[in-house]
Amino acid sequence: MKSCYIDYAMSVIIGRAIPDARDGLKPVHRRTLYAMWEMGNTSDKPYKKSARVVGDVMGKYHPHGDAAIYDTLVKMAQPFSYRYTLVDGQGNFGSIDGDSAAAMRYTEARLTKVSEELLADIDKKTVDFVPNFDESLQEPNVLPARVPNLLVNGSSGIAVGMATNMPPHNLREVCEATCRVIDEPGVSTEELMQIMPGPDFPTGGVIMGTEGVRDAYLTGRGKCVVRGVAEIVEEGRTQQIIITEIPFQVNKARLIENIAGHVREKRVEGIADIRDESDRDGMRVVIDLKRGAAPQVVLNFLYKHTALESVFGIINLAIVDRQPRVLNLKELVHEFLKHRVNVVRRRSEFDLAKAEERRHVLNGLLVALDNIDAVIATIRASATTEEAQTALITKFALDEVQADAILKMQLRRLAALEHQKILDERDALGKEVERLSDLLGSEANILAEIRKELVDISARYGDPRRTEIGHATETIEKDDLIEDKPVLVSLTSSNYIKRIDLDTYRNQRRGGRGIIGMATKDDDGVENVFVASMLETLLCFTDRGRVYWLKVYDLPEGQRTGKGKALVNLLSLDGEERVTAVIPVREFRPDRYLFFATRRGTVAKMALDEFSRPRQTGINAINLRDGDALVDVKATDGGQELLLTTKFGQSLRFHEETVRPVRRNAMGVRGINLRNGDALQAISVVEGDHLLTITEQGFGKRTDFDEFRGHGRGTMGVRNIVVDARGGGVVGSMAVSDDDEIIVMSASGIVIRTKVSEISVQKRGTRGVRIMKLDDGDRVIGFAILNAEDREAA
Structure with a gap:
């Protein structure tokens, strides 16, 4: 068996x-x-x-x-x-x-x-x-x-x-690569790839990077990623994706059906219609997009989840000497050349034999023409054809082939012009015999003949390349499938988090009641709210000084009144650990810093790239003393001034250069000196036009930064805002510009969005104006700044 x-x-x-x-x-x-x-x-x-x-x-x-x-x-x-x-x-x-x-x-x-x-x-x-x-x-x-x-x-x-x-x-x-191997037998595969950068498929497309192709050329096995050719165009007020080429061996009808299936299952958003407008002039698949859709995100989804991007696995297996072998590029060329050398040699031997045979016959005919009278007399004197053939062989020193050709010669050959034609043909055959003999005398001559044939083949049948070669492999990551837009991220005191589109909240005048932004429990309130981009990474710092990583697009997209998802289900939080500060980061640059502040007034400064290597279980960011907790973290450029604000309304301004950078897990230095019962509430970077401070009862004001003269790190600072029973303690302070907007959220989940310019600029030591009207027992727990760029992107 x-x-x-x-x-x-x-x-x-x-x-x-x-x-x-x-x-x-x-x-x-x-x-x-x-x-x-x-x-x-x-x-x-x-x-x-x-x-x-x-x-x-x-x-x-x-x-x-x-x-x-x-x-x-x-x-x-x-x-x-x-x-x-x-x-x-x-x-x-x-x-x-x-x-x-x-x-x-x-x-x-x-x-x-x-x-x-x-x-x-x-x-x-x-x-x-x-x-x-x-x-x-x-x-x-x-x-x-x-x-x-x-x-x-x-x-x-x-x-x-x-x-x-x-x-x-x-x-x-x-053909050019084969000629190069003939000219330089020791040519490397890398040099051949300069001539043959990759496959050329009949359906066109784009090869994304040549690393896999290089493996195939070197080892006989590899893969190349092929993308269809698609273009994003604007047609009137709508945008379209037009596909004009698809990868090799992809069925166009099935591709369109697959895309339609993704649309029906709502795995891709933004596609309004798909039409196949292909005709005899070429392929054209038109995808109409909905208004507001991100074309590149939709196209990236098609590359990632449909056959518009396909992998062609290369296995160069062929029969060599009746055995299957995996061949690299040079071996494939050598096997072809070895075959052609054998073919050209056998063809030349065949042509040489035919030429010598014909020349031999022509020599016999010329002998007959030179002695035509004697030849005729000999033939007439013979009784039979065989006797005439024998007589000719004997009398004129001919062989059977030549004698037979003379006997078959037509009388018209006796004409002078015919005689000259025979002479010319014999001379031409002599040159052909000499050429073929030289060709067979050296393999180099045979290879030169093959090279000449290849140049001729290339000139007659060659055409331009159809498949483009991409400069680098572009892998579709999850980030490429997400539309980069700003969203509002909110975090409750019980560590429930969600993201929501900014246009959910309409603009209202200062002092309005707002709308419900989140339905919360009686013992839970919104603690932090900020604007982040969908493609940014959130550095989630906890009260224990640890840091975790989370992508904004991985946050649950909630309804306006939805509570969100518990962070304990998204991060590997330990026991009662709570997230107290979240920093959105797009890239971890070594010239950027994170400035930490604890409840007891300690501050620390660390380079941002210290946190560039995410770990699922998180890492220690800052070392805390017993009874202390991390309150806030701000991103800086290393040359900025900072304002620390306490719950009792004290503010201290100092330059961050007075705090030297430390490595992760350091303890930090004294930032502000606190009264009994007071606690550090926020860090603000001195930038923009004013410092905005908001209290628990919805009062707030803008203050010129010049009002805060530097007292030096480690002092108590100066009074920023009046803190009393009517206004409540300070919730936070941030630097704002006059054309910014703010989104303020209360503990009961009420949200108001208003212009910063509607909040008056006041001196230090005042209570400010009412920004948000609250119900009894409610309080403001956080606010976020929405600048002009965020609003335009939204």
């Missing part, structure tokens, strides 16, 4: 599924092309019915099903399957949408000029012939193949325990 299965496996590998490295053809392809050549079905003759071709192939050489033979014929005629088609088809030969070809009785076919180059010189004993299946005819074991067909058209097939999948290439590039 083992022996029989091995025999079967080798039969499939050698005789059916794997192409020959010399002509790049499987037996069924070779037999189809040879049968068409033998029946005179060439490119310069009328088309013949496909059924006639299939019948000839099946009856003479390939005793298998007619469907398999016709499928082979059809594929060789499809311009989207073969880079250079080997069959010229007339009729319906299928489409890139997966439509099958018409029945073989309706279609017609003939060879193309390129396929004729594969068969050229086959009648000159250039290749071995073997008996067909019933030993009634002879068929070629391999075709002479002037064209390096295996590299040019590629091949694919599944055998027993192995498979081949070779991509097509550009004919001009392959």
Whole structure:
């Protein structure tokens, strides 16, 4: 059983599924092309019915099903399957949408000029012939193949325990690379890649990076990522994505159906309509986008989740000396050249023998013409043809071939012009014999002849590259599928977090009641609210001085009145650990810093890139003393001034250069000196036009930064705002510009959005004006700044 299965496996590998490295053809392809050549079905003759071709192939050489033979014929005629088609088809030969070809009785076919180059010189004993299946005819074991067909058209097939999948290439590039190997046998693969940068698919597309292609060229195995060609255009007031090329072997109809399925399942937002506007002039798939959709995000989704971006796995498996081998690029070229050297040598030997035979005959004819009277007399004196032949051989020192040619010579050869033609032909044959002898005398001369043929093939059949080569591999990450827009992020005292679109909250005048922004429990209130971009990373600092990483787009998108999701389900928080400060970061630059402040007034400064390596379980950011807790963290550029604000309304201004940078997990230094019962509430970076301070009962004011003169780090600072029973303690303070807006949120979840310019500018030591009217028992717990850029993006 083992022996029989091995025999079967080798039969499939050698005789059916794997192409020959010399002509790049499987037996069924070779037999189809040879049968068409033998029946005179060439490119310069009328088309013949496909059924006639299939019948000839099946009856003479390939005793298998007619469907398999016709499928082979059809594929060789499809311009989207073969880079250079080997069959010229007339009729319906299928489409890139997966439509099958018409029945073989309706279609017609003939060879193309390129396929004729594969068969050229086959009648000159250039290749071995073997008996067909019933030993009634002879068929070629391999075709002479002037064209390096295996590299040019590629091949694919599944055998027993192995498979081949070779991509097509550009004919001009392959010919040039082969010529380079002839000129420089030691040329490296990297140098060949400068000529052949990658596959050239009949359907075009873009190869994203050449690293996988390089692996295939070096080892025989690799992969290349191929993207379709899509363009984002504006049509009137709407935007469109127009697809004009798709990856090789992708079914266009299935691709469109797949995209429509994603739209129906609401896995992709923003697509309004899909239309296939392809015609005989080319492919055109139009995707209409909804107003406000992000075209690049939609396109990235299509690359990530549909066949618009596909991976072509390269396996350069071919038959060499009747054994399957995985070949690299240079080995593929060498196998072709070795085959062509053998073909050119056998062709030259055939032509040399024919030329010498003809010259030998012409020499005999010239002898006869020089002695024409004696020749005629000898022939007339002979009783039979055999007697005349013998007499000529004896009398004029000729052989049987020459004597036979003289006897068959027509009388018109006696004319003077005919005599000169024979002389000219003999001289030309002499030069041809000399040329062929020189050619056969050196393999270098044979390679030069092959090189000349390749240059001619390239000039006649070469065309520009269709597949573009991308400069670098662009992997679609999750970030590429997210629209980068600002959102409002809110965090409750019980550590529930959510994000929501900014346009959910309409603008109101100062002193309004706001709208419900979050439904909260009686013992839970919104503690922090800020604006962040969807693609930013949130550094979540806890009261214990630890830091965790979280992407904004990973936050749950909540309704306006929704509570959100508990952070304990998003981060690996430990026990009663709570997030007290969240910093949105787009990139972790070493010249940016994070400034930490604790409840007891301690401050620390650390480089931002200290936090550039995320860990699922979080890391220690700052070392805290017993009973202390991290209150706030601000991002700075290393040369800014800061304002510390306490719950009792004290503020201290100092330059951050007075605090030297420390490594992670340091303890920090004294920032502000606190009264008994007071606690540090916020850090503000001195920037913008004013400092905005808001109290628990909804009062607030703007104050000029010049009102806060520097007292030096470690002092108590100066009074910022009046803190009493009516206004309540300070919630926080932030630097604002006159054209900013703020979003204020209360503990009961009420949110108001108003312009900063409507809040009056007042001196220190005042209570300010009412910003938000609160119900009894409610209080302000946080506010966020919305600048002009955020509003425009929203």
